[in-house]
Amino acid sequence: MLDAAKKLLVPSKRSDVPPFIVMDxxxxxxxxxxxxxxxxxxxxxxxxxxxxxxxxxxxxxALARGRIGYTETLGIPSLRARxxxxxxxxxxxxxxxxxxxxxxxxxxxxxxxxxxxxxxGDRVALANPGYPPYRHxxxxxxxxxxxxxxxxETRWAMSSKxxxxxxxxxxxxxxxxxxxxxxxxxxxxxDALARLIAVAEAEGIRVISDExxxxxxxxxxxxxxxxxxxxxxxxxxxxxxFCMTGWRVGWMVVPESLVRTIExxxxxxxxxxPTLAQVAAEAAFDGRDEMEAVKHGYxxxxxxxxxGLPKAGLDKFLPVDGAFYLYADISKFSDDSLDFAKRMLNxxxxxxxxxxxxxxxxxxxxxxxxxxxxxxxxxxxVERIGLWLKR
Ligand SMILES: Cc1ncc(COP(=O)(O)O)c(C=O)c1O
Numbered sequence: 001m002l003d004a005a006k007k008l009l010v011p012s013k014r015s016d017v018p019p020f021i022v023m024d025x026x027x028x029x030x031x032x033x034x035x036x037x038x039x040x041x042x043x044x045x046x047x048x049x050x051x052x053x054x055x056x057x058x059x060x061x062a063l064a065r066g067r068i069g070y071t072e073t074l075g076i077p078s079l080r081a082r083x084x085x086x087x088x089x090x091x092x093x094x095x096x097x098x099x100x101x102x103x104x105x106x107x108x109x110x111x112x113x114x115x116x117x118x119x120x121g122d123r124v125a126l127a128n129p130g131y132p133p134y135r136h137x138x139x140x141x142x143x144x145x146x147x148x149x150x151x152x153e154t155r156w157a158m159s160s161k162x163x164x165x166x167x168x169x170x171x172x173x174x175x176x177x178x179x180x181x182x183x184x185x186x187x188x189x190x191d192a193l194a195r196l197i198a199v200a201e202a203e204g205i206r207v208i209s210d211e212x213x214x215x216x217x218x219x220x221x222x223x224x225x226x227x228x229x230x231x232x233x234x235x236x237x238x239x240x241x242f243c244m245t246g247w248r249v250g251w252m253v254v255p256e257s258l259v260r261t262i263e264x265x266x267x268x269x270x271x272x273x274p275t276l277a278q279v280a281a282e283a284a285f286d287g288r289d290e291m292e293a294v295k296h297g298y299x300x301x302x303x304x305x306x307x308g309l310p311k312a313g314l315d316k317f318l319p320v321d322g323a324f325y326l327y328a329d330i331s332k333f334s335d336d337s338l339d340f341a342k343r344m345l346n347x348x349x350x351x352x353x354x355x356x357x358x359x360x361x362x363x364x365x366x367x368x369x370x371x372x373x374x375x376x377x378x379x380x381x382v383e384r385i386g387l388w389l390k391r
Contacts, residue, residue: 017136021357025341029351040381042369043341043351045182045325047243049294052287055244055280062279071275073267074259075102075251079282083251086285090214091224099253101262102273102281106212106237106250110137111269113233113252114174116261117206118143122173125166127158129327129359129366131182131210146172149361150184156318157181157188160199167203174206179222180213180322183358183368187321190223197228207232212250215241215291218299219321226253233258238277240323241291242284249277298324301371304378312386324372327355331365333389341367348388350381 025043033039050056062068074080077097084097103109110133118124120142126134128147135145148166150156163175177196179188188196193209200207209225209232225232237250254262266272284291305326309317316329334340337354344367345351355366371378 014140014142017140018132020132021338022353025345025351025353028342028345032345032349037349039345039349039351040377040384041351041373042371042381043353045240045323045370045372046245047240047294047324047372048374049243049290049297051242051244051247051280052284052290054287054290055242055247055284058283059276059280062276068275071272071278073263073272075100075273076275076278076282079278080251082282082285083253087224087226087253091227093224093227095226095253096256099256099259101252101254101259101266102278103235103250103252103266104270104273105239105245105248106210106235107133108248108266108270108273109235109237109250109252110134110208110210111141112262112265113208113235113254114138114141114143115265116254116258117208117233118173123170124174124176125158125163125172125205126176127178127181128361129183129355129363130176131178132357134176134210143173146170147361155188155192156184156186157192158196159192160196163196163205164199164203167205172203172205174208175200176208176210177225178210178213180217182213182323183325183353183355183366184318184327185321185323185325186319186327187217187220187222189220193223193225194228197225197232201229201231209234211235212237212240213323216295216298216324217322218302219319222322224253231255238281238284241295242281242287243291243294244277244281244284247274247277247280249273249281297375298371300375301373301378302326304375304382305369305371308379308382309385312382313389314385324370326369326371328367328369329365330367335364337364337367344385344388348384350384350388 080100081097084095087093087095138145234253238244318327341354353368355363
């Protein structure tokens, strides 16, 4: 091939982001199922339940009306108002709907937040372990993700002390916090969150708070960063508590000064968020009873795992505070979580995600279990893992 033609095939360096290893686990699980195995899926972080009936009915009615056009770039006004009301109802916060931006899942929110807050080369702190797309989106945008290690001492959350120590070595421009967090399922207590935000903002570090797992808190009540600071950027989604992963709709609460910037960005990048998903999302707020019932199911699954896994042999895991994740230490069995996950899938037909997806430093010692499945599945998973580890 001519050199000139070869050049036409080369993708940009910044697009060279790693894949999600969990997708490889899903593919391997699907292959085992095609061979007749009955796999218990604990690898993917999504609810097993459908969207609330109120959401589905609203979407069906919108479809029946026929025309699905663009919406306002910042989102359907009644949905933005409904999101603002959610803050009043859940956090006792009077929020101006004008600060709410509807996004394509929280994933779309990260792109808008990072683009509107950071320049290429800016350093942005992330807790390690953490949700991989934070670092991959930042890298693709030319920013530098800076991993801050967490430990038992800080309840596996980023401490304000560690943030400032990192900033003093080389200045940071931003920090992403998440509580409840993925993959750990741990939460920051509201005081620690407020301290971190105060310390960061005093140094001019922009705070982005990923609140996608709010609503799924069992150990303590989650506090929104919007209640702590008007300068924080809050990102949330209908994917988890509202059981609407595939609808691809979320929202942000942004400082007033950023609204027009984000409107211009989203207008150019996407025009607007899918209309049908927005209509369904607004109606999802009326499906609270259904969502609370699903949450009680997670609480039961959490109980089964926290009681059952130690008996099965996995007796070390992080505090199981929220979301639907249990992050288990497998170091007494293996120091290669990818190999351990593969063997557990092939020999016990239980799929979980290796920690290396979330933690390049110590993830080889951990597995993430998602407990969004049924109680019967959780019982069976515990039994299968116990038999497998004791063979
Ligand atoms: C911590 C965290 N943030 C964001 C997302 C992205 O979710 P979505 O784009 O569906 O809102 C996920 C998905 O698993 C997640 O775990």
